[in-house]
Amino acid sequence: MKRDDTKSVLLVGVGGQGTILASKILTAGLIAAGYDVKMSEVHGMSQRGGSVSTQVRYGTKVYSPIIGRGQADILVAFETMEAIRYLPDLKPGGKVVVNDYQMPSLPILSGEREYPDNILEELRDKADTLVLDAAAIARDNDNPKGMNVVLLGALIQSLGLQNIDWATALRSCVKSRFVDVNLRCLDAGMHASERMAV
Amino acid sequence: MTGNEAVARGAYEAGVSFASAYPGTPSTEILENVGTYREITAEWAPNEKVAMEAAIGASMAGVRSMAAMKHVGLNVAADPIFTFAYMGVSGGMVFVSADDPGMHSSQNEQDNRNYAKFMKIPMLEPSDSQEAKDMFRDAFDLSEKYDTPVMFRMTTRVCHSKSLVELGERREFAAIPYVKNRMKNDNVPAVARNLRVKMLERDRRLAAFTNDCPYNFAEYNGSKKIGIVTSGISYQYAKEVFGDSASYLKLGLTNPLPMDMIREFRSNVDTLYVIEELDPFMEEQIKAAGIDCVGKEKIPLVGELNPNIVRKALLDEDVPEISFNQNLIVDRPPTLCAGCPHRGFFYECAKRSDTVMVGDIGCYALGGSEPLNAKDMAICMGAAFSLAHGLSKAFLASGQDKTVVACMGDSTFFHTGINSLEEVVYNDSRVICCILDNRITGMTGHQENPGTGYTLQGEPATIMDIETIVRALGVERVRTVNPLRLNDMKEALDWAYREVHEGPVVLITRWPCVLKKLSTEDRREFRPVPSVCIVHHDQCIGCKKCLTTGCPALSFDKYERKVSIDALQCDGCTVCAQVCPKQAITKGAKRA
Numbered sequence: 126m127k128r129d130d131t132k133s134v135l136l137v138g139v140g141g142q143g144t145i146l147a148s149k150i151l152t153a154g155l156i157a158a159g160y161d162v163k164m165s166e167v168h169g170m171s172q173r174g175g176s177v178s179t180q181v182r183y184g185t186k187v188y189s190p191i192i193g194r195g196q197a198d199i200l201v202a203f204e205t206m207e208a209i210r211y212l213p214d215l216k217p218g219g220k221v222v223v224n225d226y227q228m229p230s231l232p233i234l235s236g237e238r239e240y241p242d243n244i245l246e247e248l249r250d251k252a253d254t255l256v257l258d259a260a261a262i263a264r265d266n267d268n269p270k271g272m273n274v275v276l277l278g279a280l281i282q283s284l285g286l287q288n289i290d291w292a293t294a295l296r297s298c299v300k301s302r303f304v305d306v307n308l309r310c311l312d313a314g315m316h317a318s319e320r321m322a323v
Numbered sequence: 324m325t326g327n328e329a330v331a332r333g334a335y336e337a338g339v340s341f342a343s344a345y346p347g348t349p350s351t352e353i354l355e356n357v358g359t360y361r362e363i364t365a366e367w368a369p370n371e372k373v374a375m376e377a378a379i380g381a382s383m384a385g386v387r388s389m390a391a392m393k394h395v396g397l398n399v400a401a402d403p404i405f406t407f408a409y410m411g412v413s414g415g416m417v418f419v420s421a422d423d424p425g426m427h428s429s430q431n432e433q434d435n436r437n438y439a440k441f442m443k444i445p446m447l448e449p450s451d452s453q454e455a456k457d458m459f460r461d462a463f464d465l466s467e468k469y470d471t472p473v474m475f476r477m478t479t480r481v482c483h484s485k486s487l488v489e490l491g492e493r494r495e496f497a498a499i500p501y502v503k504n505r506m507k508n509d510n511v512p513a514v515a516r517n518l519r520v521k522m523l524e525r526d527r528r529l530a531a532f533t534n535d536c537p538y539n540f541a542e543y544n545g546s547k548k549i550g551i552v553t554s555g556i557s558y559q560y561a562k563e564v565f566g567d568s569a570s571y572l573k574l575g576l577t578n579p580l581p582m583d584m585i586r587e588f589r590s591n592v593d594t595l596y597v598i599e600e601l602d603p604f605m606e607e608q609i610k611a612a613g614i615d616c617v618g619k620e621k622i623p624l625v626g627e628l629n630p631n632i633v634r635k636a637l638l639d640e641d642v643p644e645i646s647f648n649q650n651l652i653v654d655r656p657p658t659l660c661a662g663c664p665h666r667g668f669f670y671e672c673a674k675r676s677d678t679v680m681v682g683d684i685g686c687y688a689l690g691g692s693e694p695l696n697a698k699d700m701a702i703c704m705g706a707a708f709s710l711a712h713g714l715s716k717a718f719l720a721s722g723q724d725k726t727v728v729a730c731m732g733d734s735t736f737f738h739t740g741i742n743s744l745e746e747v748v749y750n751d752s753r754v755i756c757c758i759l760d761n762r763i764t765g766m767t768g769h770q771e772n773p774g775t776g777y778t779l780q781g782e783p784a785t786i787m788d789i790e791t792i793v794r795a796l797g798v799e800r801v802r803t804v805n806p807l808r809l810n811d812m813k814e815a816l817d818w819a820y821r822e823v824h825e826g827p828v829v830l831i832t833r834w835p836c837v838l839k840k841l842s843t844e845d846r847r848e849f850r851p852v853p854s855v856c857i858v859h860h861d862q863c864i865g866c867k868k869c870l871t872t873g874c875p876a877l878s879f880d881k882y883e884r885k886v887s888i889d890a891l892q893c894d895g896c897t898v899c900a901q902v903c904p905k906q907a908i909t910k911g912a913k914r915a
């Protein structure tokens with residue numbers, strides 16, 4: 126039987142958005158806090174721009190590093206359409222943290238398809254959803270590239286893990302000159318409430 | 324650590340002193356991490372066979388050595404290791420086969436456990452990073468004790484998952500002084516006949532040992548109704564699904580299988596399940612030994628397992644899923660990067676009629692996707708030219724009028740593409756052979772290769788110049804071209820289409836991958852200036868011609884009927900600008 130205390134987090138986005146760094150910081154913090162943690166990422170192709178996902182599972186004792194469909198407790202999408210692509214992986218009743226940030230894929234860029242509207246409405250309809258304009262929050266904190274850390278902050282808040290020493294975890298994963306701006310983004314993410322792009 | 328980092332650490336702790344590999348997902352990071360330990364000589368080899376042979380040589384010299392490769396790499400390296408299995412080691416020798424169930428980034432999902440049985444060598448299968456480290460370290464003792472190379476079989480999820488690992492110290496291992504021993508190391512038939520008998524005897528000793536190996540153990544829980552035999556990542560899935568409600572026989576040394584142990588476990592449980600990914604490797608042997616079990620009648624033969632699949636297969640439980648509007652999903656296929664040098668080549672090739680385009684394995688595999696759509700086929704690394712040779716000869720003999728163009732990357736050319744070109748030259752076919760030299764091994768994450776002038780550690784190395792090699796093979800019609808200058812590319816192809824009637828032609832496109840960290844030589848040769856292109860909307864007529872290049876930095880606004888360029892992604896390669904019939908796209912300096 127599945128141990129009740131294992132939590133499964135799924136981070137998804139587009140190659141190059143920094144999902145891997147976010148999950149590294151998350152993993153480092155969880156380990157320092159004494160959890161058993163498994164993280165799994167699928168990478169293999171160098172080209173930028175494909176759909177990417179990272180899975181983090183933590184608890185007293187974790188077995189499988191991967192999350193089956195319908196099993197994630199929380200889904201964090203760094204790009205809006207990716208949230209809907211991975212929605213089947215979310216447990217019914219699970220949470221979604223979604224970045225209100227659109228990166229059109231090739232069929233959309235070429236004008237063959239349109240970027241779907243109403244994704245956020247559909248998400249809100251089907252799951253407990255927090256929408257963030259992480260790009261704006263990152264910009265407000267003088268770190269336009271800090272979107273991933275803002276989203277990590279929001280994830281931490283949603284998981285109720287604010288008490289872990291995230292500053293140390295962050296320091297172990299980013300270059301020292303980027304620590305301060307990223308800490309600010311992390312904090313902003315942890316205190317962020319619903320905010321949509323205008 | 325990831326499983327791959329853990330293997331590297333295990334190598335360090337075992338006192339390994341020589342390591343060789345050729346990159347390939349999911350194994351690549353093993354050697355990259357081994358390379359960070361100064362105590363170990365770690366090298367990229369041009370291909371897996373060479374990596375295996377170098378590691379075998381180091382073992383013969385008396386030190387502990389290793390090789391690493393992806394599953395299909397072992398096909399390339401099979402020749403030396405099959406025979407080395409007869410000969411046995413001096414210093415311990417272990418090689419990693421990293422399989423890819425589910426084909427996350429591979430052209431097939433062969434189950435390499437079959438190789439271990441075929442070669443009659445011991446095989447270890449870790450199920451997480453701690454085991455990867457410990458087992459890899461201990462594999463060297465096993466190798467020396469039983470005088471055999473050891474296969475270390477991993478899968479994508481073990482390679483690329485992170486879990487906690489407790490580290491140990493390095494144990495230095497003094498080289499065993501080299502002594503000439505032809506009866507062991509010179510496999511002429513008379514020697515091999517003796518060694519074959521010895522090998523079978525070793526197999527018997529291993530079959531006894533495997534029942535006592537600490538990496539094979541039974542885990543009895545309260546309930547003995549269900550017993551599960553499993554190994555590798557499948558063990559984690561089994562535990563996830565059954566927890567304490569079943570008993571387990573967890574196997575780490577899976578060749579030879581501990582049949583006595585399995586028989587005893589069977590007698591203690593009501594039903595025996597065998598949970599394994601891909602082939603019924605364990606199940607078939609267990610059934611052949613007359614032990615009753617349930618396996619592939621329920622567990623899929625195809626693809627990767629996960630806890631849900633195991634749950635559905637054995638407990639018939641479905642996991643509820645959220646239903647939603649599927650129309651909100653638009654595909655996000657991988658594309659060549661903005662500014663990729665391969666784009667110009669494929670853009671010019673796509674226009675040619677009566678052409679069969681033979682591809683190979685690398686980023687340029689994406690040249691076959693929309694909108695470039697310029698590829699007919701591909702099989703395995705280095706095959707493009709030989710495949711094209713056979714096509715061309717058969718087209719000629721059967722009166723089919725087609726021009727055969729074949730392409731492969733620089734790393735692929737050095738891997739086995741050179742042999743492939745020899746075939747075209749020696750047996751004189753009418754093939755246009757293109758070597759897409761982007762100065763790096765791109766697809767697997769930018770590893771150095773014999774053409775780049777640097778080693779794994781970034782030390783300078785001899786640069787093997789592709790054009791010189793091609794000429795030395797006897798090709799007279801050779802040209803090197805910058806693929807991002809479309810006129811030059813077109814002219815080179817026109818020339819090749821004319822010349823190929825006379826004999827083999829080689830075109831080398833030469834421009835660095837946009838994601839490559841440029842070397843001083845690259846900077847001198849290519850003189851990169853950071854730049855971007857912009858679309859002047861007053862001149863753009865919305866003809867969408869530029870979009871046929873498939874660059875992901877370009878987007879089309881349906882309402883305005885204009886194209887725009889994403890300045891963050893654009894590399895200023897100007898391919899789109901060269902295609903624009905209205906000169907609406909110009910190049911400017913990149914803002915910092």
Ligand SMILES: Cc1ncc(C[n+]2csc(CCOP(=O)(O)OP(=O)(O)O)c2C)c(N)n1
Binds near residue numbers: 731
């Ligand atoms: C036998 C074998 N070894 C390794 C691989 C993994 N692999 C796929 S593509 C590739 C590198 C291709 O590099 P290159 O030919 O330079 O092309 P690029 O990706 O740079 O365009 C490798 C090593 C494989 N598929 N098969």
Ligand code: SF4
Binds near residue numbers: 659664
């Ligand atoms: S990684 Fe390099 S070779 Fe591969 S698609 Fe990108 S630019 Fe092209």
Ligand code: SF4
Binds near residue numbers: 897
């Ligand atoms: S110049 Fe054009 S084709 Fe080249 S990267 Fe920029 S947008 Fe893409």
